[in-house]
Every structure is written in structure tokens, then in C-alpha cells.
Amino acid sequence: MSAPPCSIALVTLRLLHTSDWHLGRALHEESLLEDQAWALERLLELVRDERPDVLVVAGDVYDRAVPPAEAVELLDEVLTRVAELSVPAVVIAGNHDSAERLSFGARLLAPRGLHLRGGLQAAAEPIAIAGKGLVYAVPFVDPDVVRGLEEDPDIRGHAAAMERVVARARADAARRSLPTVLVAHAFVQGAAQTPDSERPVVVGSAGCVPAETIGGFDYAALGHLHAAQEVSPGARYSGSLLKYSFSEASHEKGVVLVEVERGRATARTVALGARRDVVRLSGTLEELLRREDLDRHAQDLVEVTLDDPDYVLDAKRRLQARFAHVLNVVRRELAPRPGEGAFGQQVAGAGKDDLKLFESFFDTVTGALPGPEHRTVFTDALAELARTERAA
Secondary structure (H helix, E strand, C coil), X not given: CCCCCCCCCCCCEEEEEECCCCECCXXXXXXXXXXXXXXXXHHHHXXXXXXXXXXXXXXXXXXXXXXXXXXXXXXXXXXXXXXXXXXXXXXXXXXXXXXXXXXXCHHHHHHHXXXXXXXXXXXXXXXXXXXXXXXXXXXXXXXXXXXXXHCCCCCCHHHHHHHHHHHHHHHHHHCCCCCEEEEEECEECCCCCCCCCCCCCCCCXXXXXXXXXXXXXXXXXXXXXXXXXXXXXXXXXXXXXXXXXHHXXXXXXXXXXXXXXXXXXXXXXXXXXXXXXEEEEEECHHHHHHCHHHHHXXXXXXXXXXXXXXXXXXXXXXXXXXXXEEEXXXXXXXXXXXXXXXXXXXXXXXXXXXXXXXXXXXXXXXXXXXXXXXXXXXXXXXXXXXXXXXXX
């Protein structure tokens, strides 16, 4: 980070940093739109109470390039109310967004303090927050797009493309006396990624950007990774608005209030809460149905890992009688029993008796022999298959 010129009076830029709203997203086909609206209402209350100099949304505003109409309506409502509070906002496109759709009407909205940046052409042109600081907006960088804009066939990969885009903004920031902020959507090396939550930009690590690429600014407000974290001094991911996968169940979600001065930034996280929590529960079916301490999860979004040693019939429906939104039920992998091997080895000596093959397969998958109801379903299916073959 650059040092402040000694002759310049100290100026502080107060910003509210958020990202990865993913409006329109679902969790295991359960719509999260009402949950998103609830969290954004808390965000609006925070904007009203804290009166930041600028609100920054660091990409992945929508969950897909063509969002549902309800998601567009929600964004329109939120940004309109931010504008009514006379708080400037800088909103950039992430890899989930359509750059063109997100920036529609940008020139008309900028005079009202709403700055929508989908393309990269103006990345080196700062958005001035009157008397407070300068914000450089760098939406998601596609190397193919940068190669075309720069007319340079040698630009390959995200790291090179990002460096080319940011370099001019960094050079401009170095000449400024007011605090400077980079808003970018990228995967910066050294950050911890949530395994199944963020959509990979590319396979492997080719989409990573070195931490030094985002240097040269007093604060870097990052989006893309859903876990809130600081990746280097003055560079931070705010994390996603909500928990968007069960792998995020232990995350604390919120937004970041930052005070930026020349040469330093001070950040504090503010929790927004959630209309419904995303939780993982484990235990046997009977334990989960009986434990009184689990009453608080009756309306939460739940994934259950069953520890029952035997197959549990109709487990999801039975769990939903207590936890209305059980979205996923998995069975804990049990250690193989003595003498247990691959299914092919187990059935090798079973002959050609279909029922014996079924029993052996059922035992391998569930750890128990099929009951009478399972055998009935299987034999009925065999009989139906035989009738079909005769008719053919």
C-alpha cells in the first residue's frame, strides 16, 4: 500500500463492502429468494444507520446470466432504496452475471450515484466519491475479452489478463492523494475456497490471480469466494450474502464496514443474520426425532447424515415431520464388515438366482438384508419385466 503524502490532510473513506448475493439461487431446489430479500432488508437498515460514503457490491449479483424476473425485481427494489438514501453504490459483474445485462442503463443511473460496471473498458477510470476517495471497478476478467480489447494475442490466462487490466488502474491510483479502493471479482492466490459452493472459473489453479496483482490500492474489496477472509493486508473477501451450500454451514455471514485512509484500512464485519439457517445434523433417526435441543432447527434448511447401522426406510419423509425443510439425507459410510469385499466378489458364487443377487446387492449397499416388503417389490418388478418381454 502506498504512503500518504505528508502535506495532505487525513481523509477517511467509509465504505460498506458486500458481494456474492446470487439473487435467484436455490439450495437443493428450495428457493432462497425470500431469504435473500430478508438479508437485504437488514443490509438496507445498516446503510441507513451507518451512512457509509459508498456501498460496493463485488460481483455475482445474480446467480446466472439470465436471472428470473423476481430476482431482477428484488435488485431493482434494493438499489432504488439505496439511491433514496443518497448513498452512492458501485456494483460490478461477477462470473455468474451477464456483463451487458447488469450494466444496462449505467449512463443514465450514474448521475444518481448508482455505478453499474459490467465491462472492462473503464477499469482505469475511477469513480469519484466526492471529497472522500476513488473507487476502481474491475468486473470479472475473461482472458479472451481482454485479448480482444488489448489486441494482444500473447495475453493468456487469468493472471496475465487481470494484471493487464489492473496495471493502468494501479498507475492512476499512485498519482492520487485521496484514498483508493479496488473492487474486483477474482480468485486471489492464498485464499481458502469453499469446496462445492463457488462455481470454478477454470479447471485447476489456472484461474488464480497472484496477490500482488491487486496491490497498489489502500483497500481491495473482493468478490467470488464465499468464505469471508482477509487474503493480505488491506485485501479482503466479504463472503456471500447467505450460506449457499451445506459446506458453508459453519460460516458466519455478513458484510464489512471499512474505513480507508491513505496507506491503511480498518475493517470490521457486521453480521446480518438469516431468515433460515443452513445446518448439518447427524445421528440415528430415533436420536434426531427425539433430541429436544434440535427444536430450534424446525424451520431451518437441513442436511442430515444418518448413523443408523441398518437401512432406514422412508427416512426423509419421517425427518420432515420434525424438520420441515430437510433437503438432503445421506448415510454415513460405515467400515466394511469382516470378510466383506467388492460386490462382484460377493455375488460370484451366488449363481444365477436373481433374488440372491438382489439380496447380496442390497446387503452391500445398506448393510442389512432386504425385508419382506423389499423382496415383494423386487419379485413384482421381475414378473412385470417377464410379462413385457413375452408381449414383445
